[in-house]
Amino acid sequence: MRTSRTLVRFAMVGTVGVAINTAVLALLHQRLAVPLIAASVTATEIAILANYLGNELWTFPVRRLSLARLARFQLTALGSLAVTAASLWVLADAAGLPLLLANLGAIALGSGWNLVGNVLWTWKEAA
Numbered sequence: 274m275r276t277s278r279t280l281v282r283f284a285m286v287g288t289v290g291v292a293i294n295t296a297v298l299a300l301l302h303q304r305l306a307v308p309l310i311a312a313s314v315t316a317t318e319i320a321i322l323a324n325y326l327g328n329e330l331w332t333f334p335v336r337r338l339s340l341a342r343l344a345r346f347q348l349t350a351l352g353s354l355a356v357t358a359a360s361l362w363v364l365a366d367a368a369g370l371p372l373l374l375a376n377l378g379a380i381a382l383g384s385g386w387n388l389v390g391n392v393l394w395t396w397k398e399a400a
Contacts, residue, residue, distance in 0.1 A: 279332060283388060286327035291380050294320035298376055309365065313358045313376070321350040324387075333396040342395055349390035353383035 294316045301312035325346045330336055357379045364375035 279392070280388075282332040283328065283391070286324055286332055287384060287387070289327060290320040290324040291377070293323050294380060295373060295376055299373065302372065309372075310358055310362065313361050313379075314354065317350075317354050317357050321347065321354070324350075328391065328396070335396065345395040346391060349387060349395055352390065353387045356383040356386060 297316035297319050298312055301307040301315060302309055307315070325343055326338075328346075329338055329342060335342070360379035360382045361375055364370045364378050365372050368375070370378070
């Protein structure tokens with residue numbers, strides 16, 4: 274029962290992260306003409322920080338900030354960042370998908386890494 278609640282909350286926090294990522298990407302790349310990869314990396318990092326806060330304070334029963342967990346979350350997210358940025362380039366530039374649709378696909382590809390890494394490592398003691 275606790276596992277399904279954790280999964281639902283993790284997904285809800287991630288959904289908010291997707292919205293943050295998409296809004297920041299659109300602002301940086303489409304409005305401010307920041308190059309695609311730089312805009313993607315920046316948008317992803319902002320979403321990562323928001324996701325850490327949501328998961329630390331709501332998803333897992335820890336509810337206190339921890340620099341050690343933030344470091345593990347960042348390292349786990351680094352893999353997702355690479356997957357997301359590379360996938361966005363492939364989907365948007367190489368495959369020609371519209372930017373925001375390609376961004377959603379890229380985020381989806383990085384989500385599995387995040388879920389497994391964070392449940393098994395970042396919040397292992399709390400999951």
